[in-house]
Amino acid sequence: MPYIPRNERKQYQEILDSLASLVPQDRMQRPGHMNYIVSLLVEKVYGKQLRYADHNEVVGFLQCIALEFYRRKTAPYEDIKVAEEGDLSDL
Secondary structure, eight states: OOOHHHHHHHHHHHHHHHHHHHHHTTTTHHHHHHHHHHHHHHHHHHSOOOOOHHHHHHHHHHHHHHHHHIIIIIIIHHHHHHHHHHHHGOO
Protein backbone atom coordinates (compact mmCIF):
# COMPACT_ATOMS: atom_id res chain seq x y z
CA MET A 1 0.00 0.00 0.00
CA PRO A 2 1.13 3.63 0.16
CA TYR A 3 4.51 3.54 1.75
CA ILE A 4 4.96 7.15 2.73
CA PRO A 5 5.71 8.36 6.24
CA ARG A 6 2.67 8.46 8.53
CA ASN A 7 3.11 12.18 9.15
CA GLU A 8 2.82 12.83 5.38
CA ARG A 9 -0.43 10.83 5.09
CA LYS A 10 -2.33 13.16 7.41
CA GLN A 11 -2.29 16.04 4.91
CA TYR A 12 -4.43 14.00 2.49
CA GLN A 13 -6.91 12.38 4.85
CA GLU A 14 -9.54 15.11 5.19
CA ILE A 15 -9.74 15.85 1.47
CA LEU A 16 -9.81 12.12 0.64
CA ASP A 17 -12.64 11.51 3.10
CA SER A 18 -14.58 14.37 1.54
CA LEU A 19 -13.90 13.19 -2.01
CA ALA A 20 -14.81 9.59 -1.18
CA SER A 21 -18.15 10.72 0.22
CA LEU A 22 -19.01 12.20 -3.20
CA VAL A 23 -18.43 8.98 -5.16
CA PRO A 24 -21.73 7.23 -5.92
CA GLN A 25 -22.32 3.90 -4.20
CA ASP A 26 -24.19 2.64 -7.28
CA ARG A 27 -22.03 -0.11 -8.79
CA MET A 28 -22.94 1.02 -12.31
CA GLN A 29 -21.79 4.61 -11.74
CA ARG A 30 -18.87 4.15 -9.36
CA PRO A 31 -16.22 2.93 -11.84
CA GLY A 32 -16.69 5.91 -14.14
CA HIS A 33 -16.41 8.33 -11.25
CA MET A 34 -13.30 6.61 -9.91
CA ASN A 35 -11.70 6.65 -13.36
CA TYR A 36 -12.52 10.34 -13.76
CA ILE A 37 -11.09 11.25 -10.35
CA VAL A 38 -7.83 9.34 -10.84
CA SER A 39 -7.40 10.51 -14.45
CA LEU A 40 -7.99 14.13 -13.53
CA LEU A 41 -5.63 13.90 -10.56
CA VAL A 42 -2.89 12.47 -12.78
CA GLU A 43 -3.44 15.28 -15.30
CA LYS A 44 -3.33 17.94 -12.59
CA VAL A 45 -0.14 16.53 -11.07
CA TYR A 46 1.71 15.81 -14.32
CA GLY A 47 0.20 18.44 -16.62
CA LYS A 48 -1.18 17.93 -20.09
CA GLN A 49 2.18 17.70 -21.87
CA LEU A 50 3.56 14.44 -20.53
CA ARG A 51 6.88 13.16 -21.77
CA TYR A 52 7.62 9.47 -22.19
CA ALA A 53 9.20 9.24 -18.74
CA ASP A 54 6.00 10.69 -17.24
CA HIS A 55 3.84 8.18 -19.11
CA ASN A 56 6.13 5.42 -17.95
CA GLU A 57 5.94 6.61 -14.34
CA VAL A 58 2.12 6.94 -14.36
CA VAL A 59 1.56 3.53 -15.97
CA GLY A 60 4.03 2.05 -13.49
CA PHE A 61 2.37 3.36 -10.35
CA LEU A 62 -1.14 2.60 -11.65
CA GLN A 63 -0.07 -0.97 -12.35
CA CYS A 64 1.54 -1.21 -8.92
CA ILE A 65 -1.68 0.07 -7.32
CA ALA A 66 -3.63 -2.67 -9.09
CA LEU A 67 -1.13 -5.37 -8.17
CA GLU A 68 -0.90 -4.26 -4.55
CA PHE A 69 -4.69 -4.06 -4.25
CA TYR A 70 -4.97 -7.58 -5.62
CA ARG A 71 -2.25 -8.91 -3.31
CA ARG A 72 -3.50 -7.21 -0.15
CA LYS A 73 -7.29 -7.18 -0.65
CA THR A 74 -8.48 -9.48 -3.45
CA ALA A 75 -6.32 -12.56 -2.86
CA PRO A 76 -7.29 -12.84 0.83
CA TYR A 77 -10.96 -12.43 -0.14
CA GLU A 78 -10.58 -15.20 -2.72
CA ASP A 79 -8.94 -17.43 -0.10
CA ILE A 80 -11.97 -16.96 2.17
CA LYS A 81 -14.36 -17.79 -0.66
CA VAL A 82 -12.39 -20.92 -1.61
CA ALA A 83 -12.59 -22.06 2.00
CA GLU A 84 -16.34 -21.36 2.10
CA GLU A 85 -17.35 -22.59 -1.34
CA GLY A 86 -14.60 -25.01 -2.37
CA ASP A 87 -11.85 -24.70 -4.91
CA LEU A 88 -12.31 -24.80 -8.65
CA SER A 89 -10.43 -28.11 -8.67
CA ASP A 90 -13.25 -29.55 -6.51
CA LEU A 91 -15.67 -29.39 -9.46
